[in-house]
Amino acid sequence: MSTAWFAQKERSTTFWLRVIIWIARHLGRGVARGLLYPITGYFVVSSPATRKASRDFLQRVLDRPPGWKDVFRHHHCFASVILDRVFLLTGRESLLDIQVHGYEMALEQLAKGKGAILLGSHLGSFEALRVLGMYDAQLSLKVLMIVEHNQMITRMLNLLNPEVARSVIPVxxxxxxxxxxxALDKGEIVGMLGDRVVDKEKQLRCDFLGEPAGFPMGPMQLAVALKVPVIMFYGIYAGGNRYQVYFELLTPGFDGSREQRQTAIQELVCRYATHLEAKAKMAPYNWFNFYDYWRD
Known part of the structure; x- marks a missing residue:
């Protein structure tokens, strides 16, 4: 289920990752963004699988059949977010115009002293959350991640910011x-992704863009067991150097009996799917699950 265009042999993956990082660091964001056009064109032409996945997804969210320009824009949006990870993770976020919505609500939840689960997705930039955790003293952040399924991100973290890499809790x-x-007992935030089922992970199928799709139950099982708030997070790329970051409360915390847990978990998983669908419709080119999302 890799969304990365770099899903080639490990040697070439590392090589191109280092090339992009070097260009961004030494030639600047303007030059690097100029190079994204031929890079995007190459991957659109040479990757029929991601091209088909893009077209199939856009068909669900646009009010018209998607054309090749839509598919190119979809891939270019992903490339732009990958590029900006370099600046977000090296303390150069001032190059980006990041507007934050709902942050006060997140701080209010943290003020309760129970910590919180911050649930993201492969919609937009999750790295925007990492930056808030690193540079906002009020926000102490750990990130729960399946390291073996995110080797490109792991390598990027180690290359760019070992301090951020140390905030990762391996699944x-x-x-x-x-x-x-x-971490939660100390009032910290634990960030994780909630939109992909990995291997034989327990899942629940919820309606998503007109057809049932599988969503992992693990994040909600964790939230219900520990009775902590769940806050949804989106770092939406809005073009150019602009990002719109949203914090939305999914639940203030489970307070029912043990017998009610399973029902609460199922309700939360499908509520998450409903919220994710709304944001996917709002920012369709930010959808970075480049595979058949509805397959069993």
């Missing part, structure tokens, strides 16, 4: 749950 380790609980 599937013996102490994963304990580390998450410790």
């Amino acid at each position: 599937g380790q013996p102490d994963t749950f304990l580390r998450v609980k410790e």
Whole structure:
């Protein structure tokens, strides 16, 4: 289920990642953005799988059949977000115009002292959240991540900002749950993604853009078990150097009985899907799941 155009052999992946980082660091964002056009063109032409996935998704959200310009724009939006990770993770976020909405609500939830789960997706830039955690003293952030399924992001973190890399809590380790609980008990935020089912992970199928799609149950199981707030997060790329960051409260925290947990988990998973659908319709070119999202 890789969304990355770099899903080639590991050696070429690392090479091109280092090339992009070098260009961004030494030649500047303007030059790097100029190079995105031929790079995007190459991947659109040479990647029929992502091209088909883009067209199929855009068919669901646009009021017209998508053309090749729409598919190119979709891929170029993804390339732009990848490029801007370099600036977001190296303390040069001042090059970007980032508008934040709902941040006060997030701080109010944190003020309760229970911590919070910040649930993102592959819609827009999750790295915008990492920057808020690194540079806002009020926001202490850990990121729960399946490292083996996000090797490109892991390499980028290690290359650009080892401090951010150290904030990652790997999924599937013996102490994963304990580390998450410790962070939340300290009033910290734990960020994670909630829109992809990996391998044989337990899932729930919810209606999404007119057809049932599978969503992982793990994030909501964790939130309900620990009775912490869940805040949805989106870092929407709005073109040029502009980003719109949204924080939206999904639930202030489960307060029911043990018998009510399963029902609450199912309701939260499908509520998440409904919120994600609304944002996908609002910013369709920010959708970075370049595969058949509705397959079993």
